[in-house]
Amino acid sequence: MSDRILGGIGLLVAAFYIWQSTLVELSFITDPVGPKTFPIMIGIVLALASLAMIFSPDANPHWPQAAKLLEIGISAAVMVAYVYLLPAAGFVIATALAAAFLSWRLGAEPLRGVIAGVAISVGIYVVFHLILGLSLAKGPLGF
Amino acid sequence: MDTLANLGDGFLIALTWQNLALALLGCFLGTIIGALPGLGPSNGVAILIPLAFTLGLPATSALILLTSVYYGAMYGGRISSILLGIPGDEPAMMTTLDGYPMARNGQAGEALALSGIASFVGAFVATWGLVFLAPQLVNVALLFGPAEYFALYFLAFATLGGVASRNQGKAAFAAALGLGIAMIGVDGQTGxxxxxxxxxxxxxxxxxxIAIVGLFALSEVFVFLEHRGDNDGASEGKMQLGRVTPPASMLKETSGSMGRGTIIGFIAGVLPGAGASLGSFLAYAFEKRLNDKKGTFGKGDPRGVAAPEAGNNAAAGGALVPMLALGVPGSGTTAVLLAMLMALNITPGPLLFTQQPDVVWGLIAALFIGNVMLLVLNLPMVSIFVRVLLIPTKYLMPTVAMISFVGIYGISGSTFDLIVMILFGLLGWVLRKYDVPLVPVIMGVLLGNAMEVNLRRAITISDGDWSVLVGSPLAIGLWALGIAGFVLPIIVGRYFRPVPQVNDEVAEGD
Known part of the structure; x- marks a missing residue:
């Protein structure tokens, strides 16, 4: 069943993709193939592959429980928040928070997670910024 | 003897202090990356590319660093296979079958040493194979026009989907997804x-x-989040290493296995779509069929360790042949290496050998040097790497995630790119749940534009005549091979199943 859902989504994506490809505006310079053809071909392959999945689906994968799914969603949201926090708080603070959250969610006790977060953040800062000279996000505090 | 002279020049390039230091660093990091379950050659190299790129290393040096990581990861994968029974990366899967039982029988040290030597033999011979085969392939590739290249790309996708995956429909789905993503942006030809x-x-x-780091590295973090608590305490106590030199009798007994594993692995590596996992699988399967008369395989037979280790390292070398000579990668990790070349503005393919021979031969020389370094690192110093295995994933994976962000941030500093990377991480996780292979997605993203350019160039040259795509015997041959490579495995089906169901913990890719 899962495969059929993915196949259905694939079909929708393929239809949308082909439709969008036909909307590509041509410029005055063009070649016999043009910029539309290849994307349309890809869309057709995508549609065929989706049909194959609908007609001969594999066994369902083992989906995690809703709580785990939510957790993965929240972790992704934390990463997004991290991206926006980077320029505001600077690399070290933002990374320490995000890394602490992730190690907590991966099974560390909260306090150890915080220690790990700070260690990871400072470690990366020292190795990549101070030693290797990579530019990292700079916050109002200068790091 | 041109080849040998070129190789000599390559050694002159590789033998600078900086390059030697980078090779050593790469070998060391690579072995660690390979050894850690959850990090394999493809995602290990993937998170390092943006770093090598933003550090502004010159092309040859960056290549030396990252290919050393690549070879190193192939060596390192066996360490956790043998000690923990968990493959450190996918190509090391077959090594668990006899390596782990050997360790349980108190022969962990011997198994590690033996597999280290087998890795060396496989990689060393395969690098010689690369030296001699790649220039031959370049001569063939010089005959290719755009139509042939288009057919070649088709061949690469078709065999990758046909041979290396369990469900051809899903492989085609993945390839189309990758190609579709590559189309996004301003069309290079009409603007x-x-x-x-x-x-x-x-x-x-x-x-x-961004796509590679998201799909390979970040998705791994989500996989671990999902499986938290599933198998805690996998590392049961400290394993006694015992002696770390194999007895001569064991070496003698396994030399044939190493030789056969090397040859099979190298061939599997050169073929498009196969890669190191298939190389080690075939090497093990062949060895078992040939030699398992007393039913000792699977219970700690040294030959069952030597063959797949020689096989996967030989395949790693073999996979570089089509990547360098044709610009078409045969496996996940070589796709990642191709990405690195493209990031450095180097276009692999026949012209690379004629226009930038210093890059190619410097790289190949570095592979030889790295190989010797790896042997030295992996025999006497193996206990250092064993200790690395004790780093728990709850600290390792956040580090991986943060380094991924650092790398991508270093390229552009753009918030948008980082968000796209997170989306790719989620996409990678979903696709892995569905057992949709990620390698065709990456190859699609990497090769999409080149594939389209060749198609349009071919049709433009022929003035709109599409039959030019099958206009030469070479092109027809490539199409036929591609179709056969895609369709035959569906028909022959079960005999060709490469790797048994891969468990989720194993690094995806190659």
Missing amino acids: VPRLTFGEVHLYDGIDFL
Whole structure:
């Protein structure tokens, strides 16, 4: 069943993709193939592959429980928040928070997670910024 | 003897202090990356590319660093296979079958040493194979026109989907997804924006590095989040290493296995779509069929360790042949290496050998040097790497995630790119749940534009005549091979199943 859902989504994506490809505006310079053809071909392959999945689906994968799914969603949201926090708080603070959250969610006790977060953040800062000279996000505090 | 002279020049390039230091660093990091379950050659190299790129290393040095990581990861994968029974990366899967039982029988040290030597033999011979085979392939590739290249790309996708995956429909789905993503951005030939939805950030297209790091590295973090608590305490106590030199009798007994594993692995590596996992699988399967008369395989037979280790390292070398000579990668990790070359503005393919021989031969020389370093690192110093295995994933994976962000941030400093990377991470997780292979997605993203350019060039040259695509015997041959490579495995089906169901913990890719 899962495969059929993915196949259905694939079909929708393929239809949308082909439709969008036909909307590509041509410029005055063009070649016999043009910029539309290849994307349309890809869309057709995508549609065929989706049909194959609908007609001969594999066994369902083992989906995690809703709580785990939510957790993965929240972790992704934390990463997004991290991206926006980077320029505001600077690399070290933002990374320490995000890394602490992730190690907590991966099974560390909260306090150890915080220690790990700070260690990871400072470690990366020292190795990549101070030693290797990579530019990292700079916050109002200068790091 | 041109080849040998070129190789000599390559050694002159590789033998500078800086390059030697980078090779050593790469070997060391690579072995660690390979050894850690959850990090394998493809995602290990993937998170390092943006770093090598932003550090501004010259092309040859960056290549030396990252290919050393690649070879190192192939060596390192066996360490956790043998000690913990968990493959450190996918190519090391077959090594668990006899390596782990050997360790349980108190022969952990011997198994590690033996597999280290087998890795060396496989990689060393395969690098010689690369030296001699790649220039031959270049001579063939010089005959290729755009139509042949288009057919070649088709061949690469078709065999990758046909041979290396369990469900051809899903492989085609993955390839189309990757190609579709590659189309986003301004069309290089006519200058019109395509599929950008008016979003200025998309005009340049989606950087393949972002896709690779998201799909390979970040998705791994989500996989671990999902499986938290599933198998805690996998590392049961400290394993006694015992002696770390194999007895001569064992070496003698396994020399044939190493030789056969090397040859099978190298061939599997050169073929498009196969890669190191298939190389080690075939090497093990062949060895078992040939020699398992007393039913000792699977219970700690040294030959069952030597053959797949020689096989996967030989395949790693073999996979570089089509990548360097044709610009078409045969496996996940070589796809990542191709991405690195492209990030450095080097276009692999026949012209690379004629126009930038210093890059090619410097790289190949570095492989020889790295190989010797790896042997030295992996025999006497193996206990250092064993200790690395004790780093728990709850600290390792956040580090991986943060380094991924650092790398991508270093390229552009753009918030948009980082968000796209997170989306790719989620996409990678979903696709892995569905057992949709990620390698064709990456190859699609990498090769999509080149594939389209060759198609359009071919049709433009022929003035709109599409039959040019099958206009030469060479092109017809490539199409036929591609179709056979895609369709035959469906028909022959079960005999060709490469790797038994891969468990989720294992690094995806190659």
